[in-house]
Amino acid sequence: MNNIPASLKILENIEKSPYLVGAQIFTxxxxxxxxxxxxxxxLLKAAKLNLPLWLHPVFDNRKPDNNLVFSWEYELSQAMLQLVQSDIFKKAPDLKILVHHAGAMVPFFSGRIDHILDQEHAEMFKNFYVDTVILGNTPALQLALDYFGINHVLFGTDAPFAVMPAGADKIVTDAIENLDIFDLYDKKIFETNYQHMIK
Known part of the structure; x- marks a missing residue:
């Protein structure tokens, strides 16, 4: 990211690859x-090439109390707000950014978003895609689903991290299957939303 022309070239190479489907960016x-x-x-180049970007948090080195429990969720939420306020979705309405950890704090604080931001910017949060990486917790997953919509939630487990030795596949899968949704929606989360997102 310290060489924008080189980064743009990488995106072009990804777009031509038969194996790669997108790129990871950080908060x-x-x-x-x-x-x-x-x-x-x-961001504009990724939108033009129809390449999804996976947004992952990093620790803010200015904060001495970084932790895996809460800090990364704050980082994601703040980055989402900054992206919305930058009007990137006005400039690139088709930009696909998939946010880790089910959209972090956004679904829980949707009321604050709606009351503090103007309606146009509040609605822009719905442009994000999110994964199901919250280590289970069906009610929280339902909240993310209700907020972002069935077409913007994709199966993810954070494997091989979180639950050793191979990840939280079963925990996350069980949480999805315990949602009060039709089997067709299960299929969207597990399969078809991903297929749609990558063209």
Missing amino acids: RHLGKSIADLEFEPI
């Missing part, structure tokens, strides 16, 4: 928010 690069204008050409 911060070089000490700056992913929403910084410096990185906008990368």
